[in-house]
Amino acid sequence: MKRVVNFSAGPAILPEAVLKQAAEELFVYKNTGMSVMEMSHRSQDFKNIITDAEANLRKLLNVPDNYKILFLQGGANTQFSMIPLNLMKNKKADYLTTGSWAKKALKEAKKYLDVNEVCSSEDKMFSYIPDLNKLQFDPKADYVHICENNTIYGTKYHELPDTKGIDLVSDMSSCILSEPIDISKYALIYAGAQKNIGPAGTTIVIIRKDLITENYPDYTPLMLQYKIHADKDSMYNTPPTYGIYMCGLVFKHLLNNGGVEAIYEHNKQKAALLYDYLDQSKLFKPTVVKKDRSLMNVTFNTGNEELNKKFIELAKNNGFVNLKGHRSVGGMRASIYNAMPLDGVKALVEFMRKFEEENL
Amino acid sequence: MKRVVNFSAGPAILPEAVLKQAAEELFVYKNTGMSVMEMSHRSQDFKNIITDAEANLRKLLNVPDNYKILFLQGGANTQFSMIPLNLMKNKKADYLTTGSWAKKALKEAKKYLDVNEVCSSEDKMFSYIPDLNKLQFDPKADYVHICENNTIYGTKYHELPDTKGIDLVSDMSSCILSEPIDISKYALIYAGAQKNIGPAGTTIVIIRKDLITENYPDYTPLMLQYKIHADKDSMYNTPPTYGIYMCGLVFKHLLNNGGVEAIYEHNKQKAALLYDYLDQSKLFKPTVVKKDRSLMNVTFNTGNEELNKKFIELAKNNGFVNLKGHRSVGGMRASIYNAMPLDGVKALVEFMRKFEEENL
Numbered sequence: 001m002k003r004v005v006n007f008s009a010g011p012a013i014l015p016e017a018v019l020k021q022a023a024e025e026l027f028v029y030k031n032t033g034m035s036v037m038e039m040s041h042r043s044q045d046f047k048n049i050i051t052d053a054e055a056n057l058r059k060l061l062n063v064p065d066n067y068k069i070l071f072l073q074g075g076a077n078t079q080f081s082m083i084p085l086n087l088m089k090n091k092k093a094d095y096l097t098t099g100s101w102a103k104k105a106l107k108e109a110k111k112y113l114d115v116n117e118v119c120s121s122e123d124k125m126f127s128y129i130p131d132l133n134k135l136q137f138d139p140k141a142d143y144v145h146i147c148e149n150n151t152i153y154g155t156k157y158h159e160l161p162d163t164k165g166i167d168l169v170s171d172m173s174s175c176i177l178s179e180p181i182d183i184s185k186y187a188l189i190y191a192g193a194q195k196n197i198g199p200a201g202t203t204i205v206i207i208r209k210d211l212i213t214e215n216y217p218d219y220t221p222l223m224l225q226y227k228i229h230a231d232k233d234s235m236y237n238t239p240p241t242y243g244i245y246m247c248g249l250v251f252k253h254l255l256n257n258g259g260v261e262a263i264y265e266h267n268k269q270k271a272a273l274l275y276d277y278l279d280q281s282k283l284f285k286p287t288v289v290k291k292d293r294s295l296m297n298v299t300f301n302t303g304n305e306e307l308n309k310k311f312i313e314l315a316k317n318n319g320f321v322n323l324k325g326h327r328s329v330g331g332m333r334a335s336i337y338n339a340m341p342l343d344g345v346k347a348l349v350e351f352m353r354k355f356e357e358e359n360l
Numbered sequence: 361m362k363r364v365v366n367f368s369a370g371p372a373i374l375p376e377a378v379l380k381q382a383a384e385e386l387f388v389y390k391n392t393g394m395s396v397m398e399m400s401h402r403s404q405d406f407k408n409i410i411t412d413a414e415a416n417l418r419k420l421l422n423v424p425d426n427y428k429i430l431f432l433q434g435g436a437n438t439q440f441s442m443i444p445l446n447l448m449k450n451k452k453a454d455y456l457t458t459g460s461w462a463k464k465a466l467k468e469a470k471k472y473l474d475v476n477e478v479c480s481s482e483d484k485m486f487s488y489i490p491d492l493n494k495l496q497f498d499p500k501a502d503y504v505h506i507c508e509n510n511t512i513y514g515t516k517y518h519e520l521p522d523t524k525g526i527d528l529v530s531d532m533s534s535c536i537l538s539e540p541i542d543i544s545k546y547a548l549i550y551a552g553a554q555k556n557i558g559p560a561g562t563t564i565v566i567i568r569k570d571l572i573t574e575n576y577p578d579y580t581p582l583m584l585q586y587k588i589h590a591d592k593d594s595m596y597n598t599p600p601t602y603g604i605y606m607c608g609l610v611f612k613h614l615l616n617n618g619g620v621e622a623i624y625e626h627n628k629q630k631a632a633l634l635y636d637y638l639d640q641s642k643l644f645k646p647t648v649v650k651k652d653r654s655l656m657n658v659t660f661n662t663g664n665e666e667l668n669k670k671f672i673e674l675a676k677n678n679g680f681v682n683l684k685g686h687r688s689v690g691g692m693r694a695s696i697y698n699a700m701p702l703d704g705v706k707a708l709v710e711f712m713r714k715f716e717e718e719n720l
Contacts, residue, residue, distance in 0.1 A: 004393030008400045011601055016387075019395050023386035027379050033364030033679070035379050037559040037606070040368045040682055073433040073561060074583055077597045081581035108582055194598055199397040201433060201561045201600030219579050221441035222468055223434055237437045238554055240561030240600065241371055246397070319393070322400055 005344040008322035009151050009297060010174065010195035013339040018249045036245045041238050049241075050234065053248030060251060060260050063183050063206060070205040070226065071234040071244050076101065076173050079190040079203065080108035082224050083169055085216045087142050087188070094118045094141045096161070099126045099150035100328060101171060109145070112217075116141065125329065126153040129292040132161040143167040143187060149175035151195070152326040154299035154333065155292045160185055167211070174296050176204065177254065178338060179264040187211055193243060196296070196337045198250055202243035254338070263338050270336050270345045271295045277349045283307075283356040287331065301331030308332060311355055320348055365704040368682035369511050369657060370534065370555035373699040378609045396605045401598050409601075410594065413608030420611060420620050423543050423566060430565040430586065431594040431604050436461065436533050439550040439563065440468035442584045443529055445576045447503050447548070454478045454501045456521070459486045459510035460688060461531060469505070472577075476501065485689065486513040489652040492521040503527040503547060509535035511555070512686040514659035514693065515652045520545055527571070534656050536564065537614065538698060539624040547571055553603060556656070556697045558610055562603035614698070623698050630696050630705045631655045637709045643667075643716040647691060661691030668692060671715055680708055 006013045029036045032045050039046045054069050063069060072078070083105075084093060093113045095106040097120035109115050116138055119130040137144060144163045149156045151174040160168065167187030176191040183189070188207045194200035205226070212230045222228055228236045254263060275293060278286040278300050287299045302308050308331055312324050325331040336345055366373045389396045392405050399406045414429050423429060432438070443465075444453060453473045455466040457480035469475050476498055479490040497504060504523045509516045511534040520528065527547030536551040543549070548567045554560035565586070572590045582588055588596045614623060635653060638646040638660050647659045662668050668691055672684050685691040696705055 001388045001391055001393060003388055006394050006398055008398065008403075011397060011399055011401060011598065013398050014395065019387050019397075023383055026383040026386060027376075028361045028363055031361055033361060033681070034366050035374065037371060037379075038366055038368065038373050039371055041371060041560065043368075043682075073435075073600075074438075075433075075597045078434075078581070078583045081583065085581075111579060111581075192598065194601075199600075199602040200401065200598045201603055217579070219471060219577070221438070221445075221471075221581065221584060223438045223441065224581060224584075237435045238371065238552065238560045240433075240559075240603070241554075242559045242602070243561055243600070321393070322403075 002319070004319045004321045005347060006321055007334040007336065007340070007348075009326070009333060009335045010192070011200045012195050012335055012337050014198070015250065015253050015339045018246070018253050021249060022246060037242045039241060041235060041241050046241055049245050049248055050239070053244055053251055056248065056251035056255055057204070060177060060254055061181065061183055061206070066209050067183060068207050068209050068212060068230050070207065070229050071239055071247070072203040072205055072229060073201060073240055075192045075200075075203055076171055076190060077104070078224070079171070079205065080105045082226065083143070083145070083188065084109040084112040085220045085224055086213070086226050087167070087169070087211060088113060088215060089142050090140045092116065092138055092141045094137050094144045094166070096130070096135075096144070096146045097122060098129055098147055098155060099153050101150070101152075102145075102147035105145055105147065105171065113142070118144070126150060126155065127287055128289045129155055129157055132159065135161055137163055137166055139164065139166070141166050143169045145169045147171040149294050149296055151297050151335070152329060154288045154294045154297045156294040156296070158291065175294070177260055177263070178267050178296055180260050193247055198247040199243050201240045202247055204247070266342065267295045267336070267338065270340065270342055271298065273342075273345050273349055274298050274334060274336065277352065281352070281356055283360050284352060287329070296335060296337055298334045298336060299325060299329065299331060301325070305330070307359060310359070314355065315351060318351055320351060362679070364679045364681045365707060366681055367694040367696065367700070367708075369686070369693060369695045370552070371560045372555050372695055372697050374558070375610065375613050375699045378606070378613050381609060382606060397602045399601060401595060401601050406601055409605050409608055410599070413604055413611055416608065416611035416615055417564070420537060420614055421541065421543055421566070426569050427543060428567050428569050428572060428590050430567065430589050431599055431607070432563040432565055432589060433561060433600055435552045435560075435563055436531055436550060437464070438584070439531070439565070440465045442586065443503070443505070443548065444469040444472040445580045445584055446573070446586050447527070447529070447571060448473060449502050449575060450500045452476065452498055452501045454497050454504045454526070456490070456495075456504070456506045457482060458489055458507055458515060459513050461510070461512075462505075462507035465505055465507065465531065473502070478504070486510060486515065487647055488649045489515055489517055492519065495521055497523055497526055499524065499526070501526050503529045505529045507531040509654050509656055511657050511695070512689060514648045514654045514657045516654040516656070518651065535654070537620055537623070538627050538656055540620050553607055558607035559603050561600045562607055564607070626702065627655045627696070627698065630700065630702055631658065633705050633709055634658050634694060634696065637712065641712070641716055643720050644712060647689070656695060656697055658694045658696060659685060659689065659691060661685070665690070667719060670719070674715065675711060678711055680711060
């Protein structure tokens with residue numbers, strides 16, 4: 001069976017080389033005589049897997065020594081609770097609302113903190129990032145929270161807000177490892193693996209070590225305490241071992257191919273190809289203002305529901321799958337994560353050109 | 361590379377037929393053109409996977425219609441918090457302490473409830489199950505909690521306590537699907553997948569529907585509410601899709617091989633082989649009283665630390681791995697879960713016999 005070109009927003013496309021290696025090693029991993037799935041998490045073989053994964057992610061993102069990397073479970077949704085529970089001091093936080101996920105994070109934080117919504121782009125269906133220069137942060141806020149790439153709406157912060165020294169917390173689920181970042185500008189970064197890293201079920205947290213405290217309220221569930229996980233190097237309980245193994249393969253694959261700098265160039269090329277076409281198309285319109293466009297999730301629309309539907313179906317029949325936009329915005333979305341090859345985007349643009357000719 | 365005989369307590373051995381199928385399908389799953397890992401959890405293909413997994417588990421355990429099956433994340437440790445948070449009414453619960461996991465569950469519940477430790481077998485290093493006829497339950501307790509199979513110590517409840525109508529909650533992580541059970545005797549069953557079902561990272565919860573309420577305290581994290589997950593059929597957020605796929609393959613494999621009744625016969629045969637040998641051995645001594653022995657985790661000891669070490673190392677060199685007992689008890693432990701073939705146990709007993717001859 002031929003592989004399709006998969007534009008899914010997540011769980012999403014993985015590098016073919018990684019999948020091939022995983023398939024080969026699934027029944028017996030190296031000289032261990034067993035599958036990675038069957039390995040005790042306390043075994044030396046698994047310790048090597050998680051240690052290598054952590055070291056390679058550290059290398060890829062230049063993570064400084066004063067940051068801890070955690071492999072957790074429960075996705076971004078669990079982080080929505082863990083962050084306020086663990087980072088609270090003054091019990092105040094500032095949230096920027098740039099999409100559904102940012103909104104959910106804010107709602108959950110309100111259970112625990114006095115939350116200030118600093119800005120929102122909901123007035124225009126989250127099609128832009130608000131002007132960051134106009135923002136007023138509460139100097140007593142424990143942190144400022146952003147969702148850096150908005151998967152559903154196709155927007156991305158291309159600069160970070162100047163928080164005047166307040167700790168910045170960023171949901172990078174759909175943009176982590178897509179471009180170089182300066183970790184020291186963040187207090188905490190979190191990301192579900194299932195968009196740009198590996199299979200669903202592993203959550204990456206990169207946290208500045210001084211934030212790993214026991215300041216959480218007494219009612220905080222044990223598994224929602226960063227300290228428990230940090231003290232045991234993500235092995236307090238059985239971690240999602242196979243997911244971590246897959247993340248590790250992806251990290252190694254990125255390193256072997258020039259690291260984040262190289263994939264960033266690749267990603268810019270792919271996105272330019274698609275946006276350049278969209279900007280001159282008479283049929284398809286990009287839905288996000290130019291300056292705030294995501295490199296990972298490209299949203300567009302014909303403005304005609306029937307035509308959108310026809311396009312999505314015809315695309316599917318031609319091997320371009322998961323192009324339907326999120327139900328809350330409609331239209332189309334092409335998620336072109338790290339693992340999407342340039343040829344995949346080229347073929348899509350070619351297909352769109354043809355569709356435009358035939359349907360304009 | 362030859363496969364070893366893997367007696368790991370968890371993550372643990374999986375059926376070879378299942379691993380082979382997973383390896384074959386890893387790169388492209390059926391006619392989807394993609395790996396299961398790359399599949400949107402909202403796609404029809406994944407919906408079929410999770411629906412089939414749920415239906416097959418329901419069939420295997422005869423789960424009645426008034427019970428909901430959930431596929432969650434976070435392992436048994438997360439259930440230790442979710443259970444008191446979601447099941448509280450009178451804010452009282454009775455816990456039976458038969459091992460480290462039962463103890464951890466009790467400790468976590470104390471954060472939220474007035475907890476009564478009904479009994480404990482810690483006086484004899486958890487080598488037995490206390491006399492259930494002597495137990496006094498609080499008629500106002502919201503539930504009674506047991507850990508039904510104690511992985512570390514090798515004990516198992518062979519009958520359930522008569523709770524006089526109080527809801528029974530059972531941690532079945534290391535015995536689920538090993539023998540037929542009457543679900544209607546339980547209010548809630550939970551199990552980490554990584555012992556008898558699939559890879560680490562998926563947690564199975566079987567809960568009586570009337571217990572899925574909004575009685576939890578206001579501070580309960582969203583992801584720790586059963587209702588959120590139940591209302592969306594385990595798809596409120598991205599579930600651990602690949603793990604669920606693997607669990608589904610194991611469920612189907614069990615059904616194709618006679619279901620739980622057949623595997624129970626198989627498990628009894630394996631356990632009898634090993635315990636019968638241990639009961640007559642002059643070198644190896646079983647550590648658990650006869651009536652409370654686990655079918656899944658068989659613990660034994662020579663009583664001599666040097667000899668234990670020698671045995672474990674020699675066994676490893678002969679392809680019998682992960683026989684070292686948990687650090688808190690020492691000695692040896694052979695976990696012989698569903699996926700352990702009879703031949704694996706036969707070969708181990710043969711090896712032990714030889715070792716006994718040479719070292720007595």
